[in-house]
Amino acid sequence: MSISLPYISYLRLPFRMEQDSHHILFHCIFNMLRICGKSWRCLIWVAILIGLFGDLHAQKPEIIYTGLEDATSLYATTNHLFVVESGKNRILKLDHDGMLIETLGGFGSGDYQFNGPTDIDATNGLKIYISDTGNNRVQIYDRRFQFLSTIDGSMISGIRRFQPTQLVVNEFGELFVFDTYSNSILRFDENGSLISSFKPVNGLIPDEIVLVNEQLELTDAKKGVIQIMSQNGLSVELFEIDFQGQELIRTATVKGLVFLLTGGTIEKEAK
Template structure:
C-alpha cells in the first residue's frame, strides 16, 4: 500500500500552490528537521501523511494495493494546467503488476496489467520518468524494460526493451532504473550482477559489470552535468548493491570512485532498497529494516539518519521508496501503511558554545544541509531576560561540521561578563525547499 498512499497524498497536496506567499514562519524546536513537513498553509487542511481513508476516496474498489515498490516524480512540460510545483507521480503496485499515477490533480489512474505481452507487466519493481513524459519500468518478472509515454492527457505503451539472457541488451530480473538529462537509461540488471546503459530508444550503449565490483545491484540514481535543476553538475552513478548493505559511486565510464559498507559503518544490520539525489547531489538512502532514511554527501560521507519505526509523525513503517523533485526539494517517502510528504530542511546537531580565551567565544555544530545560520546571545538571568546581541545573521554555511569563533566587540563587553550564564540561540534555515517558511531554533547554555 505504500506507493499508492504517496500518490494519494500528492493529489491532495498539489491542489494548492504550495509555494505561495505565507505571512507566518513555522518555528520548530523539538523535532528533527533534516526533513520536515510543509507548513499548514502548504498542505490541504494540514495533511502531510496519506492514510487508507484517502485511498478509498480516490480509487474505491477499482484495485487494491499489493507489494508496492518504487516511486518516480516529475513536472511534465506538456502539462500547462498546473503550477510548477504540482507534480505527476508514479507508483509501482508490484503484486498487481500495475502502475498507479495521478493523471490530474483530482484523480488517480492505473496503467499496465499482469501478463507477458505488450503493455503488460509481471511484478515490476523500479520506475523512472522525466519531464518530457518518458517512463521506464523495470519489468522484473518479464526480464525486460517497459517503455511508456505520458503526454499529460494519456499514458500509452511504446515498446519493450530486452529479454531474458546474459548478453548485452539482455536481462535477468532487472530491478531498478534511472534516467539522465540526455535520456539515457541506467538499469540495475540484478540477476546478471551489472548495470546496463541504453539510449532513449533502447539501443545498448555499455555496461558496468562484476569486474568493476558490482554484486546484486538494487536502487540506482544518476547525476549529470546537464541537469536543469541541479547544483551538483557532475556525471556519476550511485548504486545500492551487495547484501543490501553497500553504496557505490561510479563515473560514467564505469570507474569505481567510492564504496561505503553502511552496515559496517553504522555497526548494525541494514536492508537498503533504493536511493535518490537532491539538488546539491546529497544521497538519501532507504533502510527498510531500520525504518529510516540515511543521508550522505555526494562523496558518500555520512551525514545523518532521519526517522525511526512507528506510525507517528517523523516515523516510518518499513519504508521502501523515495522520490525527490530536485527543483523545489520535495521529498516523498512510502512505507507500509502510509505515505509522507516532506520538504528538505536543515538541522544543527550537537550545538555548543564555549569561551576559548578572553573575549573570544567558539560555536560548534554539525549541519545536515547547506544552511543560512543566525546566532544570538541572550542574558539567562530572569531580571535581564530579553536582552540579547547578534553574533551573526543569515550566514551561509556548508553541510557538515562547522566551528565559528567570535571576538566580543568592545561595545558588548559590559553585557557579556565573566562568571555568568547566557543562552546561545542558533537559527537554522535551508537555502531552498522549506526556505523561508520553516526554521529550526536550538538553544544551549554558555558560561563565561
C-alpha cells in the first residue's frame, strides 16, 4: 500500500503540539507501521516522518490571529487567508500576517448573510465557494466578495432537501460538497449543474474534504477514519487513525508557509 507525502504530513497535524513529543512520535510511527507493514518503503516513510516531526518542533509557530468564535474552516491563496467564523456567521479575509482586510456576512438569509456557515474554498482567489449550512445552500462570490450565484435544493433534481457542510473545488471548477440530509457527496460542474452523487463508506461523515493528488480525502475524526476516493466516487483506500480525542487541526499551505487553525487561533510557520 503506497502512502503519499501529503498524507504523511497530515498524520502529524491532528495532535496538539504541546503534548509530549516522544508519545506523539511513537504513536505516529506505530500507525505508519500498522498501515503499510515493515517493508523497506515503509521504513523510508517513517524516516521522513521523523524528519517532519523534528521540523515541526524546531520552530514554534507564530500566532497571527486569535479570538475567533467557532472557526470551522481556513483557506489560503497566494496573498490572503479566508476564515469561516461560524459563531459570528461571517467570513474573514486576512493577509498572511493576520491583518484583517475585510469581512463578509452577518446573520440572515440574504445574498450577503449566513446562518452557521461551515466551509470555504477560495480556489485561486477569483471565485469563492461557501457552504451556508443553516440556509441550506452554497454561496458563490468573486474576489471582491460580490455575490455571483447560489446552489440550493430547488436547483437539484430529485433532491428535496439540501444541507451542505464540507466542500472542495477541483482545477476544472467542479464543486464537491457533502450533503448531510442524503449523507452523500454531490458533484457539480462549473455552472452549478449536478453531475453525480455518491456516498462515503460505512456511514462516514466528513469533518474535512480535501483534494490530494487529484483524489478526494475525507476525514471523519469522530470515527477515526480517513477515506481516499476518486473524483468519480470510487473508494481507493481506507485508513484508521486514532485521533485520541484530539481536536482536528485545520491547515492551509501556500508559498512555503503553513497556517494552522485550532479553536479560535490561527498560527503560521515556515514549511
